[in-house]
Amino acid sequence: MRIRDDVKQEALFQATIKLVNKIGFASSSVAKIAKEARISPATIYIYFKNKEDLLVSTYVNIKHDMSEAMLKNFNKNLPIRDILKILWRDMFAYSSKHPEYIEFSIQFSNSPFADLVVKKDVEKYFEPILMVLQRGIDEKIIKNVGYEILTAFIFHPIISLSNRKICTGFELSDKNIDTAFTLAWDAIKL
Amino acid sequence: MRIRDDVKQEALFQATIKLVNKIGFASSSVAKIAKEARISPATIYIYFKNKEDLLVSTYVNIKHDMSEAMLKNFNKNLPIRDILKILWRDMFAYSSKHPEYIEFSIQFSNSPFADLVVKKDVEKYFEPILMVLQRGIDEKIIKNVGYEILTAFIFHPIISLSNRKICTGFELSDKNIDTAFTLAWDAIKL
Amino acid sequence: MRIRDDVKQEALFQATIKLVNKIGFASSSVAKIAKEARISPATIYIYFKNKEDLLVSTYVNIKHDMSEAMLKNFNKNLPIRDILKILWRDMFAYSSKHPEYIEFSIQFSNSPFADLVVKKDVEKYFEPILMVLQRGIDEKIIKNVGYEILTAFIFHPIISLSNRKICTGFELSDKNIDTAFTLAWDAIKL
Amino acid sequence: MRIRDDVKQEALFQATIKLVNKIGFASSSVAKIAKEARISPATIYIYFKNKEDLLVSTYVNIKHDMSEAMLKNFNKNLPIRDILKILWRDMFAYSSKHPEYIEFSIQFSNSPFADLVVKKDVEKYFEPILMVLQRGIDEKIIKNVGYEILTAFIFHPIISLSNRKICTGFELSDKNIDTAFTLAWDAIKL
DNA sequence: GATGAATGAGTGTTCATTCAT
DNA sequence: CATGAATGAACACTCATTCAT
Numbered sequence: 057m058r059i060r061d062d063v064k065q066e067a068l069f070q071a072t073i074k075l076v077n078k079i080g081f082a083s084s085s086v087a088k089i090a091k092e093a094r095i096s097p098a099t100i101y102i103y104f105k106n107k108e109d110l111l112v113s114t115y116v117n118i119k120h121d122m123s124e125a126m127l128k129n130f131n132k133n134l135p136i137r138d139i140l141k142i143l144w145r146d147m148f149a150y151s152s153k154h155p156e157y158i159e160f161s162i163q164f165s166n167s168p169f170a171d172l173v174v175k176k177d178v179e180k181y182f183e184p185i186l187m188v189l190q191r192g193i194d195e196k197i198i199k200n201v202g203y204e205i206l207t208a209f210i211f212h213p214i215i216s217l218s219n220r221k222i223c224t225g226f227e228l229s230d231k232n233i234d235t236a237f238t239l240a241w242d243a244i245k246l
Numbered sequence: 247m248r249i250r251d252d253v254k255q256e257a258l259f260q261a262t263i264k265l266v267n268k269i270g271f272a273s274s275s276v277a278k279i280a281k282e283a284r285i286s287p288a289t290i291y292i293y294f295k296n297k298e299d300l301l302v303s304t305y306v307n308i309k310h311d312m313s314e315a316m317l318k319n320f321n322k323n324l325p326i327r328d329i330l331k332i333l334w335r336d337m338f339a340y341s342s343k344h345p346e347y348i349e350f351s352i353q354f355s356n357s358p359f360a361d362l363v364v365k366k367d368v369e370k371y372f373e374p375i376l377m378v379l380q381r382g383i384d385e386k387i388i389k390n391v392g393y394e395i396l397t398a399f400i401f402h403p404i405i406s407l408s409n410r411k412i413c414t415g416f417e418l419s420d421k422n423i424d425t426a427f428t429l430a431w432d433a434i435k436l
Numbered sequence: 437m438r439i440r441d442d443v444k445q446e447a448l449f450q451a452t453i454k455l456v457n458k459i460g461f462a463s464s465s466v467a468k469i470a471k472e473a474r475i476s477p478a479t480i481y482i483y484f485k486n487k488e489d490l491l492v493s494t495y496v497n498i499k500h501d502m503s504e505a506m507l508k509n510f511n512k513n514l515p516i517r518d519i520l521k522i523l524w525r526d527m528f529a530y531s532s533k534h535p536e537y538i539e540f541s542i543q544f545s546n547s548p549f550a551d552l553v554v555k556k557d558v559e560k561y562f563e564p565i566l567m568v569l570q571r572g573i574d575e576k577i578i579k580n581v582g583y584e585i586l587t588a589f590i591f592h593p594i595i596s597l598s599n600r601k602i603c604t605g606f607e608l609s610d611k612n613i614d615t616a617f618t619l620a621w622d623a624i625k626l
Numbered sequence: 627m628r629i630r631d632d633v634k635q636e637a638l639f640q641a642t643i644k645l646v647n648k649i650g651f652a653s654s655s656v657a658k659i660a661k662e663a664r665i666s667p668a669t670i671y672i673y674f675k676n677k678e679d680l681l682v683s684t685y686v687n688i689k690h691d692m693s694e695a696m697l698k699n700f701n702k703n704l705p706i707r708d709i710l711k712i713l714w715r716d717m718f719a720y721s722s723k724h725p726e727y728i729e730f731s732i733q734f735s736n737s738p739f740a741d742l743v744v745k746k747d748v749e750k751y752f753e754p755i756l757m758v759l760q761r762g763i764d765e766k767i768i769k770n771v772g773y774e775i776l777t778a779f780i781f782h783p784i785i786s787l788s789n790r791k792i793c794t795g796f797e798l799s800d801k802n803i804d805t806a807f808t809l810a811w812d813a814i815k816l
Numbered sequence: 817g818a819t820g821a822a823t824g825a826g827t828g829t830t831c832a833t834t835c836a837t
Numbered sequence: 838c839a840t841g842a843a844t845g846a847a848c849a850c851t852c853a854t855t856c857a858t
Contacts, residue, residue: 085851086854242433631821668851
């Protein structure tokens with residue numbers, strides 16, 4: 057397994073995402089993914105150790121991409137609310153632009169494959185955000201209730217509302233996104 | 247003539263849930279499910295049309311059970327906040343008691359199998375809840391922002407916080423649950 | 437395996453013929469035959485020892501029926517040619533009336549199941565015909581060339597021409613049938 | 627990369643023919659055919675789309691082979707009777723040499739699989755023969771009675787007489803074959 | 817590095833037959 | 838007598854992976 061051709065590797069990521077979203081993990085065989093990527097099944101084993109490695113790498117890749125999009129306009133010197141609003145908007149922008157990445161990562165993280173990811177590897181991408189929340193708690197702007205609860209109200213809703221499988225009726229317009237942010241902020245603000 | 251055995255059907259539901267939670271949809275073969283339920287693979291096809299039917303039936307079954315638990319103490323004459331708090335608590339109680347049902351339904355509803363469920367069949371179980379939200383909107387107690395956004399802040403967090411895969415650090419204590427409800431209510435209240 | 441209900445047995449014969457003609461031996465399962473006959477699969481085993489017995493019995497039954505139709509107007513005192521022409525016509529009449537029987541018996545006799553039939557049991561039905569041929573040979577009216585060759589020219593063509601799978605273009609009109617008989621007779625006559 | 631092995635494909639054809647003749651279509655499973663050909667069942671699917679494709683290809687292959695044998699000494703400049711006699715003899719020679727091909731093709735063409743063959747693909751192999759018959763009709767040497775009837779008397783008897791299942795008593799000697807041709811010719815000649 | 821061929825083990829499903837009623 | 842339930846074995850076919858080139 058040596059990496060040579062980045063174009064091929066990227067094609068494999070895209071093929072995996074497309075196929076898993078279309079037919080699910082259960083039906084996404086190596087042969088089908090290879091066909092979708094227009095390479096031989098055998099070639100996959102040059103780029104990845106095995107199927108599991110391909111799937112996990114695809115997920116981690118998405119998560120990295122996602123964190124970069126989210127933190128693109130991150131400026132820790134702004135007021136907390138503004139920081140979060142910018143994160144919120146950038147994240148929805150990303151969801152709009154790459155719904156297929158969102159769909160894949162939801163399906164992946166709710167499957168037993170998720171256990172194979174080294175959690176810390178992914179969490180580190182999002183560390184700056186946690187630090188903002190902590191500052192908000194320290195400054196008595198945000199409720200002092202633990203990260204788990206806070207993220208359940210300011211980040212998970214992004215996923216829920218972006219999930220076309222769950223929210224068929226939520227239009228991703230700027231107005232709706234800002235409205236939803238009001239609720240998120242009301243939830244966590246002191 | 248032997249008679250149909252409801253015990254066997256229930257055993258199949260339980261075996262399906264247990265196995266899917268342990269090894270995921272992709273790896274849960276009919277043969278393995280049958281073995282877990284201690285029956286012949288062929289027998290499954292007496293109780294269900296095919297594998298898909300087994301999986302979907304298991305899900306709908308859980309959803310029905312879940313709705314009954316949630317609406318157990320439903321009393322539409324109480325104040326809106328109290329109604330929602332009771333729902334919230336009953337739902338968390340259910341999650342605590344049957345984490346395996348929650349885990350299965352999360353995995354199921356985020357897989358392509360979800361598309362096979364007739365949505366209306368499941369939604370009807372939860373209709374009384376939507377009516378409460380509507381009343382809250384009409385009485386200017388709840389923000390007028392559409393069901394999708396509201397449920398993203400008062401019901402999806404229950405799932406997120408109950409999801410042992412996502413929230414490893416959230417303890418399902420009464421105190422934590424009530425704290426979380428405060429955020430939910432702050433999010434949706436006017 | 438005791439025979440009680442002739443109606444049910446006949447229904448089984450008909451179901452077998454219909455199904456085998458439609459989907460072939462390979463796909464004609466006991467369960468499907470039972471369904472077609474509107475009885476339980478288990479009931480088949482009251483009337484027949486096993487699937488093989490059902491198929492063979494169906495065939496022998498048809499052959500018996502066929503011989504009766506063929507010999508209906510048999511009159512050994514007529515001239516040889518007339519006897520054969522009457523046989524020929526009656527046989528085509530039978531083919532027209534019961535194409536499904538012909539189709540089944542062709543498929544059956546060209547499958548390895550045919551080996552399971554006790555040949556003598558079937559041949560005895562057609563014995564009078566062989567005696568006519570012998571008389572024709574003795575009286576120097578028919579070529580002295582062995583039964584195998586003679587039947588290949590005066591009986592097998594009936595099957596060939598009645599076989600809708602082989603002869604798509606041959607219309608079973610009286611005129612065509614009589615024309616074909618001319619050829620058969622020319623073949624065997626001295 | 628290993629290269630495709632024509633020996634393997636031919637082995638599959640032979641295994642199919644051998645097995646179908648021995649145990650019939652109904653019992654000839656992919657696994658058994660693979661075992662007979664000494665390859666893995668999975669390998670069959672590299673050479674053929676599915677079981678049906680294997681069976682149909684085997685049949686078409688035989689028919690092609692058969693037509694070549696039949697037309698080997700074809701010379702359209704000879705008198706009609708001589709042309710047909712040569713065809714007749716070559717065909718019987720082929721039957722003698724490859725009784726297993728005959729047996730297979732009889733069983734195949736009388737099974738529902740026959741419907742899957744594109745008729746034209748097979749018929750074109752035998753076209754020169756039909757042209758001879760037409761010439762015979764035009765020259766008033768052969769009865770003007772339609773191809774269906776003519777072939778029922780000059781080609782189907784070859785199959786009947788070669789069929790060891792039907793004709794147990796017909797010896798494929800030159801003398802018998804010529805005798806039989808006399809009957810065939812008497813049948814169709816004017 | 818890249819590939820189609822090859823395969824043992826597995827897939828979901830149906831089989832002929834028997835069982836318990 | 839008649840049945841639907843039950844099943845081990847088999848079905849056609851696909852799997853993830855390795856091999857030879």
